[in-house]
Amino acid sequence: MPPTPCAICRTNRALILRPKDHSKLCKECFINVFETEIHHTVTTNNLFNRGEKIAIGASGGKDSTVLASVLKTLNERYDYGVELILLSIDEGIKGYRDDSLETVKRNAKQYDMPLTILGYDELYGWTMDQVVEQVGKKGNCTYCGVFRRQALDRGAVRLGVKHVVTGHNADDVAETVLMNLLRGDLPRLSRTTSIVTSTPSASNDPNSHTNIKRSKPLKYAYEKEIVLYAHHKNLDYFSTECIYSPEAFRGSARALIKNLERVRPSAILDVVRSGEDMAKLVPGADESCGGACSSQVPAAEEEEGGCGSSNGRNAGGKMASMEAHLAQNEVAAENGLEIEITMNGVNGQRHNRQDGGTASVVNGKKGRAKGQAFTPRKAPKQQVMGQCKRCGYLSSQEICKACVLLESLNKNRPKNHIEVSSHMQEETNGEVHNVTRG
Amino acid sequence: MSGTKDDKAIPITVEFSGGLEMLFSNQRKHQLSIPTKDEAGSPSNIAYLVKYLCENVLKDPRKDLFILDGSVRPGILVLVNDADWELEGEDKYEIQRNDNILFVSTLHGG
Numbered sequence: 001m002p003p004t005p006c007a008i009c010r011t012n013r014a015l016i017l018r019p020k021d022h023s024k025l026c027k028e029c030f031i032n033v034f035e036t037e038i039h040h041t042v043t044t045n046n047l048f049n050r051g052e053k054i055a056i057g058a059s060g061g062k063d064s065t066v067l068a069s070v071l072k073t074l075n076e077r078y079d080y081g082v083e084l085i086l087l088s089i090d091e092g093i094k095g096y097r098d099d100s101l102e103t104v105k106r107n108a109k110q111y112d113m114p115l116t117i118l119g120y121d122e123l124y125g126w127t128m129d130q131v132v133e134q135v136g137k138k139g140n141c142t143y144c145g146v147f148r149r150q151a152l153d154r155g156a157v158r159l160g161v162k163h164v165v166t167g168h169n170a171d172d173v174a175e176t177v178l179m180n181l182l183r184g185d186l187p188r189l190s191r192t193t194s195i196v197t198s199t200p201s202a203s204n205d206p207n208s209h210t211n212i213k214r215s216k217p218l219k220y221a222y223e224k225e226i227v228l229y230a231h232h233k234n235l236d237y238f239s240t241e242c243i244y245s246p247e248a249f250r251g252s253a254r255a256l257i258k259n260l261e262r263v264r265p266s267a268i269l270d271v272v273r274s275g276e277d278m279a280k281l282v283p284g285a286d287e288s289c290g291g292a293c294s295s296q297v298p299a300a301e302e303e304e305g306g307c308g309s310s311n312g313r314n315a316g317g318k319m320a321s322m323e324a325h326l327a328q329n330e331v332a333a334e335n336g337l338e339i340e341i342t343m344n345g346v347n348g349q350r351h352n353r354q355d356g357g358t359a360s361v362v363n364g365k366k367g368r369a370k371g372q373a374f375t376p377r378k379a380p381k382q383q384v385m386g387q388c389k390r391c392g393y394l395s396s397q398e399i400c401k402a403c404v405l406l407e408s409l410n411k412n413r414p415k416n417h418i419e420v421s422s423h424m425q426e427e428t429n430g431e432v433h434n435v436t437r438g
Numbered sequence: 439m440s441g442t443k444d445d446k447a448i449p450i451t452v453e454f455s456g457g458l459e460m461l462f463s464n465q466r467k468h469q470l471s472i473p474t475k476d477e478a479g480s481p482s483n484i485a486y487l488v489k490y491l492c493e494n495v496l497k498d499p500r501k502d503l504f505i506l507d508g509s510v511r512p513g514i515l516v517l518v519n520d521a522d523w524e525l526e527g528e529d530k531y532e533i534q535r536n537d538n539i540l541f542v543s544t545l546h547g548g
C-alpha cells in the first residue's frame with residue numbers, strides 16, 4: 001500500500017487512524033490534535049481555576065502518565081496557572097508496585113513535579129498483601145478498590161490539595177456506563193459519567209477529606225489514542241496486571257467495549273455520550289452540574305473498582321465491587337423508586353439524537369429492561385449523605401465501606417494480639433501480623 | 439524449513455509492550471527470521487506472523503491474552519513501522535525485510 005498523506009498537513013506520512021472519525025494523521029499532527037482536544041475538555045468544562053493546586057493520581061501506568069505529560073504541556077502552553085503535583089498510592093503488594101513506583105519517581109523528575117507516595121498500611125493499617133493473606137485472593141479487589149477510593153482523597157487532604165485529577169479515559173467511562181445499565185443503577189450512572197465529581201462537605205471541618213473535587217480530563221480520550229500518544233511521545237510508563245486478579249478480562253464489560261471498538265470504533269464515545277444523556281434524565285440528578293453537585297450518590301461510595309491502577313480499570317475488581325454494591329443496594333432499596341419508571345422516562349425521549357449506532361448496544365439493554373429483566377430490582381433509595389461514624393468520611397451509611405471492610409479484617413486479628421501479649425514476647429518486634437497463627 | 443536459511447527467511451524486529459512482553463519471556467524486543475512464505479506458499483503476512491509467534495515464540499500458556507479466535511485480541515494495537523496496521527491492510531500486510539512490528543496492549547493497568 002502506498003503511504004497515505006496526513007489529513008491535516010498533507011505532507012507527512014499518516015501513521016495514526018483516529019477511532020472517533022477515521023481521520024489519518026501524521027505523528028506531529030496527531031500529538032497536536034490530541035493535546036488540543038484535552039485542552040478543549042479542560043476549558044469547556046471549566047475544570048481548573050487559576051492558582052489551584054492539583055494532584056494527579058499517578059500510578060506510573062499509561063493513563064496517568066499521559067495525563068501528567070499532557071497537563072504539564074497544556075499548563076505551560078495555555079498558561080492555566082495551576083500547580084501540578086503527583087500523588088501515588090502504594091497498595092502494598094510486594095513486587096507489584098515496586099516497578100510502577102519507580103516509574104512514577106522517574107515521571108516526577110521528567111515532569112518536574114513533586115511526588116507523594118502514600119501506603120495502604122499508613123492509611124488503613126493493612127497492606128494488600130496482608131489483606132490477601134487474611135481474606136484470600138477471591139474478592140480482595142473489593143478491598144483494594146474501596147481503600148483506593150478514599151486513599152486519593154485522604155492523600156489530597158494531607159497535601160492540602162482540594163482537587164484530584166485521575167486518568168479515567170473514554171473506555172473506562174463507557175465500561176462503567178454499560179455496567180451501570182446492566183445492573184440498572186441509574187443514580188450511579190449519573191455520577192460516573194460526570195466529568196467532575198465533587199464531594200460536598202459533610203462536615204464543617206476545613207481539614208475534612210470529604211470535600212475533594214475529582215475530575216477526569218481524559219474522559220473523552222480513547223484508550224487507543226492514549227497508548228498511541230504515549231508511544232509516539234516516547235513516554236516512560238509501566239504496565240502490569242494485578243497479580244491478584246489474573247485474566248480478569250475474560251467475559252468482562254471491558255472485553256465487550258474492545259469488541260465493539262473493533263467493529264465500530266466510534267462506539268466508545270457513543271456509549272459515553274448516551275450514558276451522559278441518560279444520566280440527565282435520571283430523577284434527582286442535578287443537570288446544571290452534570291449530576292456532580294447534589295447527586296444522591298455520594299462520591300465516597302462511587303464505584304471505582306480496581307486493583308492496581310489508579311483508574312481501577314481492572315474488570316475483575318469492578319465485577320467484585322459491583323457485587324458488593326448490588327448487595328448493598330438491595331438492602332437500601334426498601335423505599336426506592338421502581339427502576340422501571342425511571343427506565344420508561346429514559347426510553348421516552350432523546351435517545352436517537354446521535355447517529356443511531358450507539359444505540360444498538362445501549363438500546364439492547366434498555367429494551368430488555370423495559371420488558372421485565374430489571375423490574376424486580378429497585379433503585380437505591382434516595383441516599384442521605386452523612387459522615388462515617390468511624391472515620392468521618394462522607395458516606396450514605398452509618399459506617400463507610402472502608403470501615404466495614406476494615407472491621408471485618410480486624411476482627412480476625414485479635415488472635416494474634418493475644419499471642420503477642422501473652423507468650424510470644426520475643427516476637428513483638430516483628431509486625432503483629434506476621435506472628436504465626438495458632 | 440531447511441537449507442539456505444537466508445533467502446528463505448525475512449529478518450524482522452518484533453516488539454511487545456503495554457504488558458504483552460510478560461507473555462513473551464519478559465522480553466520487549468525480539469529479532470526474528472520468519473519464513474518468506476506461509477504453508478500455502480503465499481508471502482508471509484501479519485496473520486501468518488501472529489500464528490508463527492504463537493507457535494514459536496509465545497511460551498506462556500495464556501495464549502488467549504494475545505490471540506482470540508485466530509486473530510490479534512481486540513485491545514491490542516499493531517504498529518507496522520510505527521503506522522497503525524489498519525492503514526497498512528491489517529493482517530493482510532505482507533511483511534518486508536527489516537520491518538518493525540510492534541504489538542502494544544491497551545488492556546493493562548493504567
Ligand SMILES: [Zn+2]
Pocket residue numbers: 006007008009010011012025026027028029030
Ligand atoms: Zn500532519
Ligand SMILES: [Zn+2]
Pocket residue numbers: 388389390391392393399400401402403404
Ligand atoms: Zn469510615
